[in-house]
Amino acid sequence: MTARTPSSGAPRSYGAVTDRALKLWVALARCAASVHRVSARDIQRYGLTQPQFAVLEVLYHKGPLPLCAIGAKLLVTSGNITYVAGELEKAGYLRRERSAEDRRVIRARLTAKGSALMARIFPEHAASIARAAALLSPREQAALERLLAKWGKAVQARGG
16 A cells, blocks of 8 residues: 655655555455445345344354353454344344353353244355355465465464
């Protein structure tokens, strides 16, 4: 990324290493936003918000979980998960239960209605994401996944 100076509009460089890192960050952010829009449009077809779909998806694939574990998997606050779980419970898609071992822990589990919904819509959603990914070759997809995982783990290991 080469920034423009406010007064002249001329390109501003922060050095080759930093410019390359900034270009990478912008490309990643734009790509993520584009793929996110594809996912959001698809999820909207089912009458769900993205957070609602994410909670249902985690429970569908992982089984019953404490609300705090769902929040950690989705990288959102426990307050947000509590609100979303409440909405999904009102709709009949999940049930919240206090743990018998530790009354402070509230677990969420899909109801039969929630399981049936996810069994119906998740394959369609996965196909939508697969169509977006198919714009890259299988080899490119594998390389991108490997590089993004490597980068993410390295940043996290550094305390980021």
